[in-house]
Amino acid sequence: MASDDLPFMAGDSGSVTPLKRAAYSTMDVDRDLILLARAGDSSAQAAIVKQFSPMVFRLISRFFRVREDVEDIAQDVFIKLLTRFDQVRPDDNFPGWLARITINTCYDELRRMQRRRTAMEIFGPELGKERSVAPPEADSFDRLREGLQALDPKLRIPLVLKEVEEMSIEEISRNMGLTQTNVKVRLFRARNKLAKFLGGNKI
Amino acid sequence: MKRLAEFFQHERQRIFLPDQYFVQRVMAKLSQKAEDAGVWEMVPRPSRSVLALAVALLLCFLALDNFVPVMPKQGPVDMTLESEQGPVESRVLGGTEDDGHEFIEELIAMEGEQ
Numbered sequence: 001m002a003s004d005d006l007p008f009m010a011g012d013s014g015s016v017t018p019l020k021r022a023a024y025s026t027m028d029v030d031r032d033l034i035l036l037a038r039a040g041d042s043s044a045q046a047a048i049v050k051q052f053s054p055m056v057f058r059l060i061s062r063f064f065r066v067r068e069d070v071e072d073i074a075q076d077v078f079i080k081l082l083t084r085f086d087q088v089r090p091d092d093n094f095p096g097w098l099a100r101i102t103i104n105t106c107y108d109e110l111r112r113m114q115r116r117r118t119a120m121e122i123f124g125p126e127l128g129k130e131r132s133v134a135p136p137e138a139d140s141f142d143r144l145r146e147g148l149q150a151l152d153p154k155l156r157i158p159l160v161l162k163e164v165e166e167m168s169i170e171e172i173s174r175n176m177g178l179t180q181t182n183v184k185v186r187l188f189r190a191r192n193k194l195a196k197f198l199g200g201n202k203i
Numbered sequence: 204m205k206r207l208a209e210f211f212q213h214e215r216q217r218i219f220l221p222d223q224y225f226v227q228r229v230m231a232k233l234s235q236k237a238e239d240a241g242v243w244e245m246v247p248r249p250s251r252s253v254l255a256l257a258v259a260l261l262l263c264f265l266a267l268d269n270f271v272p273v274m275p276k277q278g279p280v281d282m283t284l285e286s287e288q289g290p291v292e293s294r295v296l297g298g299t300e301d302d303g304h305e306f307i308e309e310l311i312a313m314e315g316e317q
Binding site: 050074 | 221229232
């Protein structure tokens with residue numbers, strides 16, 4: 001598949017580029033490519049990685065602020081995908097399936113980071129050392145960013161998907177394997193907690 | 204509220220993109236993983252539970268076969284004596300209480316042959 005056909009355009013490494021999100025259900029997927037990749041064709045697998053890596057990077061960037069972390073998690077996502085390709089059904093919504101793997105992997109990593117933070121609070125800095133520390137950013141959103149990062153991953157993920165990734169409630173529920181009511185409750189709690197953290201009223 | 208909307212808008216702009224060698228790195232990691240993988244990794248995930256059950260049953264059978272003692276048909280004394288027995292003695296010792304006249308005639312015939 002030519003790079004012009006890609007739903008997202010890859011740019012320079014480490015660049016911070018705004019891209020318009022395409023709905024995962026409407027992304028163009030080559031069914032034959034998936035069949036070939038499923039059969040173990042490495043060039044088809046590489047083509048799939050090339051086609052979908054901007055989408056995966058984009059989703060992971062919503063939760064992690066260090067490029068190396070984003071790259072590591074993206075690699076994990078694709079390794080999971082390629083080792084479980086036998087579970088992929090070519091007629092199913094492949095980008096949606098990949099988005100679900102990506103969000104689950106991010107959730108696992110955020111939970112791990114949260115446990116490390118808790119360990120740090122209990123046992124000291126040596127045991128709870130963070131994998132990497134995001135560089136300070138030259139903007140005035142430090143307090144908001146801190147508030148967002150302090151949220152429990154199960155509240156933070158739906159909030160970020162809704163507000164930043166602009167997913168619908170239905171898309172979030174599908175990607176996180178939750179009911180729509182559950183997503184709404186989590187969004188409500190996330191907004192309340194963020195407001196409480198910021199010392200203000202309900203957002 | 205406006206501040207939060209600005210923050211989310213700012214967050215929307217922050218996207219990392221893969222570099223040109225990302226695909227090669229993933230494929231290299233995948234082939235490395237395939238080299239490191241054992242037999243278990245080669246089995247398709249859906250059939251692993253069936254295979255695990257089959258292997259477990261096979262191991263149980265082998266364990267029973269090897270470790271549970273089997274009652275021998277004859278002891279060491281019988282085995283030694285059997286090698287020294289002639290056909291007539293074997294017939295007499297292996298015979299039953301119900302053997303009658305025919306049996307005796309058979310024995311006499313065997314004695315005659317010897």
